[in-house]
Amino acid sequence: MSTLILATVSRFLTALLLLVSIFLLFRGHNAVGGGFSSGLVASAAWALYSLAFSPQALRRALHLRPYTIITLGFAFALLSGLLASVTGAAFFTSRWIDLPLPSGQSFAIGTPILFEIGIHLVIVGSLTGIFLRLEGID
Amino acid sequence: MTGSASFLLEIVLAIFGAALLAPFLARRAPRAVSWVFAGLLAAATFWFAVQSGAIAQGERLTSTIKWLPAAKVSLTLQLDGLGLLFALMICGTGSLVALYSGPYFGEHEPHLPRYYGYLLLFTASMLGVVTAGDLISLYIFWELTTIASFFLIGFEHGKESARKAALQALFVTTLGGLSLLAGIVLLGQAAGSFGISDIIAGADAVRTHAHYDAILILIAAGAVAKSAQFPLHFWLPGAMAAPTPVSAYLHSATMVKAGLYLVARFHPALGGSALWFWLFTCAGALTLLAGALGAVRQNDLKRILAYMTVAALGALMMLLGIGTKEAIKAFTVYLLAHSLYKGALFMVVGIIDHETGTRDIRRLGGLSKRLKLTFAGAALASVSMIGLPPLVGFTGKELIYDALLRFQSHTPATVPSFFPPALIALTVVGLSVVVAAAAIAVVRPFLGTFADSAGGSLPTRGRAPHSSAAGEPSPSDPAPSMWIPPLILGATSIAAWLTLGGLGSHVLLPAASAIAGASLDLRFETLHFTTGALLLSAVSLAGGTGIYLLWNRLAARPARISAAGLYETTVNRVFAFARWQTSALQSGSLRWYLRVSLTASVLFVAYIAWMEPGWIRVNPAWEAPIPYDFFIGVLLIAGIAGSLVARETIVMVIALGAVGYSIALIYLVFGAPDLALTQFLVETLFVFLVTLIFTRLPVSQPVPSRIHARIPDVIIAAAVGTTMTLVSWATTSAEFPRHLSEYFAETAPLEAHGRNLVNTILADFRALDTLGEIGVIAASAVGIMILIRFRNTPGGAP
Numbered sequence: 001m002s003t004l005i006l007a008t009v010s011r012f013l014t015a016l017l018l019l020v021s022i023f024l025l026f027r028g029h030n031a032v033g034g035g036f037s038s039g040l041v042a043s044a045a046w047a048l049y050s051l052a053f054s055p056q057a058l059r060r061a062l063h064l065r066p067y068t069i070i071t072l073g074f075a076f077a078l079l080s081g082l083l084a085s086v087t088g089a090a091f092f093t094s095r096w097i098d099l100p101l102p103s104g105q106s107f108a109i110g111t112p113i114l115f116e117i118g119i120h121l122v123i124v125g126s127l128t129g130i131f132l133r134l135e136g137i138d
Numbered sequence: 139m140t141g142s143a144s145f146l147l148e149i150v151l152a153i154f155g156a157a158l159l160a161p162f163l164a165r166r167a168p169r170a171v172s173w174v175f176a177g178l179l180a181a182a183t184f185w186f187a188v189q190s191g192a193i194a195q196g197e198r199l200t201s202t203i204k205w206l207p208a209a210k211v212s213l214t215l216q217l218d219g220l221g222l223l224f225a226l227m228i229c230g231t232g233s234l235v236a237l238y239s240g241p242y243f244g245e246h247e248p249h250l251p252r253y254y255g256y257l258l259l260f261t262a263s264m265l266g267v268v269t270a271g272d273l274i275s276l277y278i279f280w281e282l283t284t285i286a287s288f289f290l291i292g293f294e295h296g297k298e299s300a301r302k303a304a305l306q307a308l309f310v311t312t313l314g315g316l317s318l319l320a321g322i323v324l325l326g327q328a329a330g331s332f333g334i335s336d337i338i339a340g341a342d343a344v345r346t347h348a349h350y351d352a353i354l355i356l357i358a359a360g361a362v363a364k365s366a367q368f369p370l371h372f373w374l375p376g377a378m379a380a381p382t383p384v385s386a387y388l389h390s391a392t393m394v395k396a397g398l399y400l401v402a403r404f405h406p407a408l409g410g411s412a413l414w415f416w417l418f419t420c421a422g423a424l425t426l427l428a429g430a431l432g433a434v435r436q437n438d439l440k441r442i443l444a445y446m447t448v449a450a451l452g453a454l455m456m457l458l459g460i461g462t463k464e465a466i467k468a469f470t471v472y473l474l475a476h477s478l479y480k481g482a483l484f485m486v487v488g489i490i491d492h493e494t495g496t497r498d499i500r501r502l503g504g505l506s507k508r509l510k511l512t513f514a515g516a517a518l519a520s521v522s523m524i525g526l527p528p529l530v531g532f533t534g535k536e537l538i539y540d541a542l543l544r545f546q547s548h549t550p551a552t553v554p555s556f557f558p559p560a561l562i563a564l565t566v567v568g569l570s571v572v573v574a575a576a577a578i579a580v581v582r583p584f585l586g587t588f589a590d591s592a593g594g595s596l597p598t599r600g601r602a603p604h605s606s607a608a609g610e611p612s613p614s615d616p617a618p619s620m621w622i623p624p625l626i627l628g629a630t631s632i633a634a635w636l637t638l639g640g641l642g643s644h645v646l647l648p649a650a651s652a653i654a655g656a657s658l659d660l661r662f663e664t665l666h667f668t669t670g671a672l673l674l675s676a677v678s679l680a681g682g683t684g685i686y687l688l689w690n691r692l693a694a695r696p697a698r699i700s701a702a703g704l705y706e707t708t709v710n711r712v713f714a715f716a717r718w719q720t721s722a723l724q725s726g727s728l729r730w731y732l733r734v735s736l737t738a739s740v741l742f743v744a745y746i747a748w749m750e751p752g753w754i755r756v757n758p759a760w761e762a763p764i765p766y767d768f769f770i771g772v773l774l775i776a777g778i779a780g781s782l783v784a785r786e787t788i789v790m791v792i793a794l795g796a797v798g799y800s801i802a803l804i805y806l807v808f809g810a811p812d813l814a815l816t817q818f819l820v821e822t823l824f825v826f827l828v829t830l831i832f833t834r835l836p837v838s839q840p841v842p843s844r845i846h847a848r849i850p851d852v853i854i855a856a857a858v859g860t861t862m863t864l865v866s867w868a869t870t871s872a873e874f875p876r877h878l879s880e881y882f883a884e885t886a887p888l889e890a891h892g893r894n895l896v897n898t899i900l901a902d903f904r905a906l907d908t909l910g911e912i913g914v915i916a917a918s919a920v921g922i923m924i925l926i927r928f929r930n931t932p933g934g935a936p
Binding site: 024028029030031032033034035036037040041043044047051066067070073074077078080081091092094096108110112115116118119122123125126127129130131133134135136 | 816820890894897
């Protein structure tokens with residue numbers, strides 16, 4: 001199903017969409033976005049890639065098996081909760097640290113972002129896994 | 139009673155850790171692994187034995203981990219006299235079984251890694267059961283033993299008999315386990331705490347509580363199932379499909395005693411009432427009878443021993459039911475004696491099986507010439523089982539009779555006077571069969587006159603490599619690690635009898651005191667004679683000899699109604715019903731599922747509307763529509779119309795996508811940007827996925843059907859649409875409580891460092907729910923991926 005126009009444009013578009021998904025992932029806490037939408041955008045990016053090139057190319061681009069991506073995502077999500085119980089609080093208490101920025105403000109980073117990354121990976125892994133399986137690739 | 143920190147927790151966790159490491163170790167060093175684990179458990183036995191000094195002084199050792207401090211849930215292990223007695227048995231027999239398993243399976247057994255893993259898992263869980271300090275940990279460890287037993291019984295999972303037996307044991311013991319859970323919950327609520335020492339301290343409140351009867355019956359059901367009491371005793375003979383080391387360990391010395399442990403542990407809290415007495419005494423007595431009657435019909439050595447275990451468990455339960463000081467004393471001694479001799483006998487049977495290839499007593503005889511050292515161990519075990527000095531089985535039996543006679547002479551007023559003599563008569567009969575079975579198990583194979591098994595006309599099936607040669611005719615003593623454990627157990631029986639005074643005051647008395655709930659004043663004597671008990675023993679000895687001589691004739695009679703048969707019929711009926719129901723409701727057609735689900739939902743809402751008509755608002759507040767709304771409406775209707783008239787699947791899917799986009803636009807217009815974003819993305823991916831499905835899977839293209847075939851669907855669709863409209867109108871007209879939104883609006887920027895309320899709720903406040911959601915997504919994705927693999931089956935209509 002690949003045509004020259006689609007192939008040329010997709011190279012650019014896929015990269016852009018993946019960047020957008022990462023952007024959505026990190027801004028989710030304060031504005032529209034979050035793990036679920038970023039995962040879906042990334043899956044859409046990969047879907048476009050497989051349409052433009054081939055499912056085998058998608059598998060190569062992913063590097064990891066979809067099962068592995070799902071497991072990794074779920075592990076990150078669990079880890080973000082366990083980090084809290086390691087420090088003695090209840091499971092899934094969010095932990096934040098303040099990083100000082102050169103401009104004098106401080107930047108707060110915490111366990112929820114790890115959780116969001118986990119969600120993202122689970123969704124990407126699930127959807128690309130289904131795509132690839134439909135095309136007959138493991 | 140002071141509690142001191144100890145290595146208790148570390149030991150239990152170490153054995154769990156060993157269970158996890160066992161598969162790797164067994165793969166690397168198959169020959170050494172039995173010694174390693176035997177050594178580990180022997181060290182544990184030694185540690186427990188050393189603790190007996192402190193425990194005898196009245197101390198109780200505890201270890202605690204705070205699991206979830208917010209919910210006040212912690213894992214507490216405690217060791218008192220009762221736990222110590224059981225722990226010694228568990229670790230001691232476990233160590234010997236681990237040693238025995240090595241040559242039994244041989245180092246070429248491919249599944250040996252699994253075996254040791256499960257065996258150690260069981261050992262650790264069983265230790266957890268007897269040291270659990272609170273009800274929840276007790277239950278968790280209890281169910282872990284059930285699971286480990288399931289895997290061990292079904293170890294040779296290629297054989298259907300093993301699979302069926304494992305499943306049967308699982309069903310019966312899990313049924314008991316669920317009942318136990320219900321009883322535990324009620325007990326915890328009645329006592330106000332889930333800690334076992336708290337419950338025992340507040341025993342009076344429990345005994346007079348309104349739920350007492352229910353608690354007792356539920357917990358008793360758990361004990362009855364686990365300890366193979368009548369009528370749930372039939373799984374134990376079936377469990378003989380397990381490898382013999384497993385039978386020696388789980389189904390004679392440890393796991394089946396877990397029910398007895400439970401009853402003994404709760405005796406201070408729940409015992410003393412009439413219900414307790416009747417429940418456990420009758421269950422125990424009936425079990426003793428059932429075991430005795432079942433044994434005389436068997437020709438397989440393992441089955442005979444299994445029924446004898448059932449009988450012994452019945453006798454022990456009966457003693458706990460009676461609950462007098464003497465009965466508890468008899469309980470502790472007989473418990474120990476039984477574990478020692480039954481474990482040894484099972485190991486001997488395993489050796490016989492290993493060397494001669496058969497367990498049928500009709501085909502065995504004269505083995506004492508060949509299996510000399512095995513015979514020594516067997517002789518010791520059987521003499522203990524028959525109940526003769528100088529082995530501790532003698533004292534155990536005497537004490538049982540003693541307790542029954544004392545009970546008869548001091549019968550409480552609530553018990554009818556015919557009951558104690560009936561119990562005595564029953565026990566004499568039961569113990570006579572025990573004598574006979576002991577003789578059958580040892581005298582026949584070893585000293586019997588059937589010469590063939592020693593002469594070698596039977597094939598030697600043993601798993602050790604040396605017996606593979608066709609010219610190897612006669613069985614001989616196996617590797618030392620196989621005949622040494624029975625000898626050790628026999629020697630322990632002798633030693634226990636000789637040192638009964640010291641053993642009694644250090645180990646048995648604390649256990650008995652723990653069962654009674656108060657310090658008992660008991661003395662254990664090696665030379666313990668009472669005329670009445672001796673008389674009864676003589677009677678049962680004579681009876682046993684008679685049964686032994688008549689065994690062949692008794693074994694020929696067929697069995698009538700059996701509890702096992704009842705189980706079979708019930709299970710088959712349940713499965714037949716399930717099959718019928720599944721084929722009726724789950725036809726495989728997606729259209730059918732949709733029709734049923736949607737109709738059911740509409741009917742449900744209609745029912746609610748009929749009950750409370752007030753929530754239907756037919757004229758909600760209208761707002762003036764803006765131009766955007768017209769555009770969205772046009773797109774929506776165009777999409778719907780397109781999907782209805784489309785002739786090709788692709789067009790239909792794209793039209794449905796347009797409908798989805800317009801819904802997303804509605805979300806956007808109404809001020810839910812997160813939702814709109816997700817909806818746009820989901821719709822895009824939906825179109826992509828469905829197109830892929832239709833082009834890649836062998837799905838039949840939808841055929842436009844005649845108009846009148848579509849009428850039911852039209853009606854359902856209209857009904858669903860109307861229902862959803864009414865529901866939407868009702869919800870938007872309702873007054874929503876605002877306090878949740880206010881709470882989140884205030885807390886989110888401060889504590890969650892975020893201004894996107896939806897996202898902070900998903901990822902922070904309610905992260906646990908979201909974890910469950912992505913778990914579901916992951917699981918369904920994996921399921922879909924696996925199912926797509928089977929897409930090559932033709933004719934897969936949706």
